[in-house]
Amino acid sequence: MDITRIIGPLNEAQRQAVTSPHASLLVLAGAGSGKTRVLVHRMAWLMRAEGIPPHGILAVTFTNKAAMEMRGRVEGLLEINARELWMGTFHGLAHRLLRRHARDAGLPNAFQILDSDDQYRLIRRILKNLDLDEARWPPRQIQWFINACKDEGRRARHLPESYDAFQIQMQRVYLAYEETCDRTGVVDFAELLLRTHEFLRDNPEMLAHYQRRFHHVLVDEFQDTNRIQYAWLRLLTRDRDNLFVVGDDDQSIYGWRGAKIENLYNFQRDYPRHELIRLEQNYRSTGTILQAANALIAHNQGRLGKTLWTQDLSGEPISLYAAFNEQEEALFVVERLRQWVEQGNLRSEAAILYRSNAQSRQFEEKLVALGIPYRVYGGLRFFERAEIKDALAYLRLIANRADDASFERIINTPVRGMGPKTLDTIRDTARNERCSLWEAAQRSCLDTELPARARNSLSGFLELIETTAADTSDLALWEQVQRVIARSGLLDHYRKEKGEQAEARLENLEELINAARQFEYEPADEDLGKLDQFLAHAALEAGENQADGFQDCVQLMTLHSAKGLEFDLVFMVGMEEGLFPSLHSLEEPGRLEEERRLCYVGITRARRKLYLTHAECRRIYGKENYPRPSRFVREIPAEHLEEVRVRGTVKRPVGAATLGGHVRNDAGLRLGQRVLHAKFGEGVILQQEGEGSQARVQVNFADVGMKWLMLAYANLQSL
DNA sequence: TGTTAATAAATTTTT
DNA sequence: TTTATTAACA
Numbered sequence: 001m002d003i004t005r006i007i008g009p010l011n012e013a014q015r016q017a018v019t020s021p022h023a024s025l026l027v028l029a030g031a032g033s034g035k036t037r038v039l040v041h042r043m044a045w046l047m048r049a050e051g052i053p054p055h056g057i058l059a060v061t062f063t064n065k066a067a068m069e070m071r072g073r074v075e076g077l078l079e080i081n082a083r084e085l086w087m088g089t090f091h092g093l094a095h096r097l098l099r100r101h102a103r104d105a106g107l108p109n110a111f112q113i114l115d116s117d118d119q120y121r122l123i124r125r126i127l128k129n130l131d132l133d134e135a136r137w138p139p140r141q142i143q144w145f146i147n148a149c150k151d152e153g154r155r156a157r158h159l160p161e162s163y164d165a166f167q168i169q170m171q172r173v174y175l176a177y178e179e180t181c182d183r184t185g186v187v188d189f190a191e192l193l194l195r196t197h198e199f200l201r202d203n204p205e206m207l208a209h210y211q212r213r214f215h216h217v218l219v220d221e222f223q224d225t226n227r228i229q230y231a232w233l234r235l236l237t238r239d240r241d242n243l244f245v246v247g248d249d250d251q252s253i254y255g256w257r258g259a260k261i262e263n264l265y266n267f268q269r270d271y272p273r274h275e276l277i278r279l280e281q282n283y284r285s286t287g288t289i290l291q292a293a294n295a296l297i298a299h300n301q302g303r304l305g306k307t308l309w310t311q312d313l314s315g316e317p318i319s320l321y322a323a324f325n326e327q328e329e330a331l332f333v334v335e336r337l338r339q340w341v342e343q344g345n346l347r348s349e350a351a352i353l354y355r356s357n358a359q360s361r362q363f364e365e366k367l368v369a370l371g372i373p374y375r376v377y378g379g380l381r382f383f384e385r386a387e388i389k390d391a392l393a394y395l396r397l398i399a400n401r402a403d404d405a406s407f408e409r410i411i412n413t414p415v416r417g418m419g420p421k422t423l424d425t426i427r428d429t430a431r432n433e434r435c436s437l438w439e440a441a442q443r444s445c446l447d448t449e450l451p452a453r454a455r456n457s458l459s460g461f462l463e464l465i466e467t468t469a470a471d472t473s474d475l476a477l478w479e480q481v482q483r484v485i486a487r488s489g490l491l492d493h494y495r496k497e498k499g500e501q502a503e504a505r506l507e508n509l510e511e512l513i514n515a516a517r518q519f520e521y522e523p524a525d526e527d528l529g530k531l532d533q534f535l536a537h538a539a540l541e542a543g544e545n546q547a548d549g550f551q552d553c554v555q556l557m558t559l560h561s562a563k564g565l566e567f568d569l570v571f572m573v574g575m576e577e578g579l580f581p582s583l584h585s586l587e588e589p590g591r592l593e594e595e596r597r598l599c600y601v602g603i604t605r606a607r608r609k610l611y612l613t614h615a616e617c618r619r620i621y622g623k624e625n626y627p628r629p630s631r632f633v634r635e636i637p638a639e640h641l642e643e644v645r646v647r648g649t650v651k652r653p654v655g656a657a658t659l660g661g662h663v664r665n666d667a668g669l670r671l672g673q674r675v676l677h678a679k680f681g682e683g684v685i686l687q688q689e690g691e692g693s694q695a696r697v698q699v700n701f702a703d704v705g706m707k708w709l710m711l712a713y714a715n716l717q718s719l
Numbered sequence: 720t721g722t723t724a725a726t727a728a729a730t731t732t733t734t
Numbered sequence: 735t736t737t738a739t740t741a742a743c744a
Contacts, residue, residue, distance in 0.1 A: 062733065062734085063733065063734080064733090064734085089733085089734065090734080091733085091734045092734085095734095113734090115734080116732095116733090116734085188734095189733080189734045190734090192734080193734095224733095253731080254731085254732075254733090256730085256731070256732095257731085257732070257733085355730075355731075356729095356730050356731070357730085357731085358729085358730090378732085415720075415721095417720095419720085539734085540734065541734085542733085542734080558730090558731060558732085559731080560730095560731050560732065561731090561732075579730095582730055582731080583730085584730060584731095585730090585731095594731095595731095598731080620729095621728090621729065
């Protein structure tokens, strides 16, 4: 038996978690402590040592990437095909259950999934229907409201009556939104979870069936679960006490989208027989980096408590660089990257991490200038591109004529002579007859309300969908996709258009056919036709945002998307008050703590070397700002920091005064010079004007901000 | 119907 | 500053 393979490579705490006789377990796993390893080996242990069949294990993750990695590692460890394991994202698994029990869950068999873009469009349409002004009821805010309600498990009818006019309208939209989704057979992401929860809760036999089936339920990144996800897990495991969760309260960075750290406390309360295990040994970073991270996170209140340690005690100090402005910051980082590559290191082992996506531009420009290949994470993903969504909308309408969202999207895309008036008539008919837009369109073709020209175009469109559906029903998926793209006129539409964009769109459509071809190898789903399976796949896994993942590239991404990754060399840039921590988080202490956790996540991404940079001056929305360095920098003990100057490195603790001569004349000054003022403390010179006794300088002080000072009286010391 | 000028807004993101 | 959306126009 290969038990030694399973427990051999583990440390004491990991082994304890993997082999625990308890079925309910809370593993507090610090950054880089091997949490995925514990999950993978736990599953292997359950199957090999405890004889649990693969289909008796349910493993839940947040992203498809994590699920895929886990599956791959289980297969590698046990040399089995792990297909029988129920492993996937919350949404993926909920989707699977809903497909299997669509009727019992109150859904049509051919229900379609709305992604956030579809959802947004639908909400806008409903606002129009209800005659509400988008300026007063911003669709984004309503979308946020609806999703937040669903994440909390609240239906529109559950909401308390409100006297606030704004609230009343939001609830009205929510109600209409639910009604439309039900009528047209579409389900948004949050609905997948809510609907599954209600289905299990209200069908005791079904619930009992799944409770019996799953001997063990394992959850990754438990600190990121929201209320409905926890309720869902609770239903499945409450009678058998068999929930195994892995998480890290210090890495909870998604509170703003509904994640509840409280679920960690709820778990401890609801599973009183659980065992608590801490994984505190870090195998990733140097001692210096870990100590800095520990010191930083110690500033947060109410932690579950956990201190990372490593056998490595050494490590280069963390470098801190104060740039003059954001341009110069980028220049510095890219220059260091150039040296890194020159020393023979891999570009893909270096990352630039920033708080907000807008910051990437400066770095991209400088990287391009030096010809260093890079990859930016985030942004539009494959299945989210407009042309792809257009093509998918045709396919969805073929799969389900009641899908109003898709109908609206493509009725006049590409343009076929149906303007807003025609559409309005159809919408009116649909509303009056309480039928789908498709049916309404059919009726409009028959009566004479529409002008003849519009009627012609409309019946042409209806026929296009019908004949394409009939002609392609027997074809292989990829051929079906190919035909639809051609017959819909999308191909011609982009062919006529010129420019790089149109060309890229054509390539993407080509790529969609390829994706469909690849999809043929996907194992068939017993509950689903190939086309429906493909459409669900497109909605649930939006795909990568860039195709060429194989080139050796410097990695650029937000701190959020860096979670779970690690690099030898990390630059955390824009370490400034108002940027990081962000302006929006300064009021609420809770949000500030989340920012600090985000900083903790960033620091612990680095294996060997970490740089922190900030700029004395930064343009934000076209205006110049002079931010102070981030408080997080100050929360890292000075002994782990080393200030970097462009000309050589000065080794000295940050903040301590150093001797320097008086600044007597213009020659002794330069922009960016650090100076000390008797009253205002440390600062940096940003501008100067005038000469001789009239000379003035603008200084940005760390503590008191911007000041104009007369050079003759200021008595500045240079640092 | 498609283009252009004006205007407003502007974290973090997965499913 | 950049981006998206909308209103006005040819």
